[in-house]
């Protein structure tokens with residue numbers, strides 16, 4: 572397993588949000604995390620990055636335990652993170668936003684990696700523009716480019732298509748597919764659009780009330796499972 576969690580419970584204050592959570596992501600695969608609002612999907616991402624108040628249990632990347640590693644070391648070990656809401660710095664240029672990702676590189680390189688501009692021609696022509704001037708879809712591209720600048724082995728994406736115009740949702744999905752299938756970057760993403768999840772995911776992980784309630788190959792994400800855990 573490239574990334575694994577074994578019986579992890581993660582807290583905000585004294586409240587456990589993720590409970591006894593175990594799963595793994597194989598090298599080169601794409602895992603889609605599904606579940607209703609508030610079940611703990613963002614908390615899962617933040618737990619992997621070491622951003623919750625406290626967690627117990629084991630989290631490992633390539634077999635290396637990162638339970639007590641600070642966030643920047645997790646990034647250096649190859650975990651890229653695209654947070655919900657993107658976390659773009661609007662007052663900074665596109666170039667500066669991407670370069671922020673390079674600060675967490677394991678090899679100390681400080682130029683924009685080729686893949687960022689190859690994947691996102693819109694960014695390439697806007698490097699000196701203020702990031703705040705980009706469209707919603709371009710801001711999401713920027714958040715992905717910044718995470719790619721870390722040179723990640725695995726990319727965590729929290730609702731990458733949220734707040735994106737419907738016609739761009741498909742485009743973001745195709746970008747992620749290219750990163751996964753062509754560039755071999757392992758993906759763990761939360762996704763509200765079932766169609767996107769089905770197209771991208773090798774496997775799914777259904778979360779309810781902070782626990783894994785179903786998981787398996789995407790072909791096993793039946794309408795019954797969706798009805799039980801996703802419809803209100």
Ligand SMILES: Nc1ncnc2c1ncn2[C@@H]1O[C@H](COP(=O)(O)OP(=O)(O)OP(=O)(O)O)[C@@H](O)[C@H]1O
Pocket residue numbers: 583584588606607608609610611612613614615655
């Ligand atoms: N910083 C925080 N402090 C305290 N409680 C929090 C914090 N962040 C989230 N929670 C609580 O943790 C639970 C899970 O939230 P989380 O954001 O992980 O869910 P989610 O599945 O990502 O939902 P959404 O799809 O709405 O983002 C919620 O009950 C939420 O109120």
